[in-house]
Amino acid sequence: MAKIAVIVGTVYGAAQYVAEEAKALLAGLDHEVNLFEEAKLDEVLAFHADIWLVITSTTGQGDIPDNVFPFFLDVQNRFPLLTGKHFAVIALGDSSYDTFCGAGEQFRxxxxxxxxxxxxxxxxxxxxxTLEPETIALPWLQQQFSS
Incomplete structure (x- = not known):
């Protein structure tokens, strides 16, 4: 069983929905999961997660959503080392834009x-x-987090 911090960046709610479904799936796989909708670095660090799972949409020209941008900047500025820890990123975007999944790439x-x-x-x-990103995300999560 792993401790998983789910960090969500959302604009219109799709990434939020995927994150909520991910939390339920991962908890069902006997992982300890905490969903951070308005992530604060100190809170995420205090959770002592083994894995950071970032689920984010992309806005504007490859930009990180407003609700998670302060967290991104805090990580960038404070640089807490994740040595020995794992992460995964699920990025939602629109391939008709040159900056397809740009926020996810920045997090990665x-x-x-x-x-x-x-x-x-x-x-x-x-x-x-796809209009239902969870239909792609949940099987991927099942594959990555089943042990």
């Missing part, structure tokens, strides 16, 4: 910089191909 790069180990390659979900 940052978590790699602070020495986190990527559990699996980032999952990119295209809004142009």
């Amino acid at each position: 790069q940052l978590l790699t910089e602070i020495q986190g180990t990527e559990l699996a390659p980032m999952l990119r979900i295209d809004a142009g191909e």
Whole structure:
């Protein structure tokens, strides 16, 4: 059983819904899960997670959603090392934009910089191909987190 911090970045609610469904699935797999909807770095660190799971949409020109941007900046500025810890990123976006899943890519790069180990390659979900991102995210999570 792992302790998983689910950090969500959302604009219109799709990433939030995926995060809520992910929490239920992961808890059902006997993991201890905490969902951080308005993530604060100190709170995430205090949870002592083994794995950071970032589920984020992309807004604007590849931008990180407002609800999680302060967290991103805090991680970037304080640089808490994730040595020995894992992370995974589920990115929601629209492939008709040049910055497809740009927020997820920024998180992936940052978590790699602070020495986190990527559990699996980032999952990119295209809004142009599916209206229900959870139908892609949940089987992926099941595959990554079943032991």
